[in-house]
Amino acid sequence: QVQLVESGGGLVEAGGSLRLSCAASVSSFRFKVMGWYRQAPGSQRELVAAVISGGITNYADSVKGRFAISRDSAKNTVYLQMNSLKPEDTAVYYCNAQNTITDINYWGKGTLVTVSS
Numbered sequence: 001q002v003q004l005v006e007s008g009g010g011l012v013e014a015g016g017s018l019r020l021s022c023a024a025s026v027s028s029f030r031f032k033v034m035g036w037y038r039q040a041p042g043s044q045r046e047l048v049a050a051v052i053s054g055g056i057t058n059y060a061d062s063v064k065g066r067f068a069i070s071r072d073s074a075k076n077t078v079y080l081q082m083n084s085l086k087p088e089d090t091a092v093y094y095c096n097a098q099n100t101i102t103d104i105n106y107w108g109k110g111t112l113v114t115v116s117s
Contacts, residue, residue, distance in 0.1 A: 009111030022095030032100040038091035
């Protein structure tokens with residue numbers, strides 16, 4: 001059973017930083033893509049950032065230059081470093097991983113990030 005466990009969310013003032021972590025219960029080499037999505041109240045879930053095997057990254061326009069995604073395969077963990085946070089970054093952040101062979105998507109339970117103005 002694949003489990004993704006997020007941590008690192010919390011309350012931060014605008015302009016501050018947080019680092020989210022997502023630890024997988026299995027080898028992350030199983031996943032061709034690992035990433036972060038977020039969902040604000042009343043909004044659809046949206047892609048924030050993703051990293052593909054080989055290190056290629058993709059970011060939502062709204063976070064480019066402020067957020068950085070990284071992947072530590074030895075620790076089966078993906079990180080999201082969030083800097084210069086804005087109130088509009090407030091959301092539940094979900095970790096996602098896509099299996100290389102089956103294309104099955106796995107999701108964490110989410111971690112809440114609240115940015116106060």
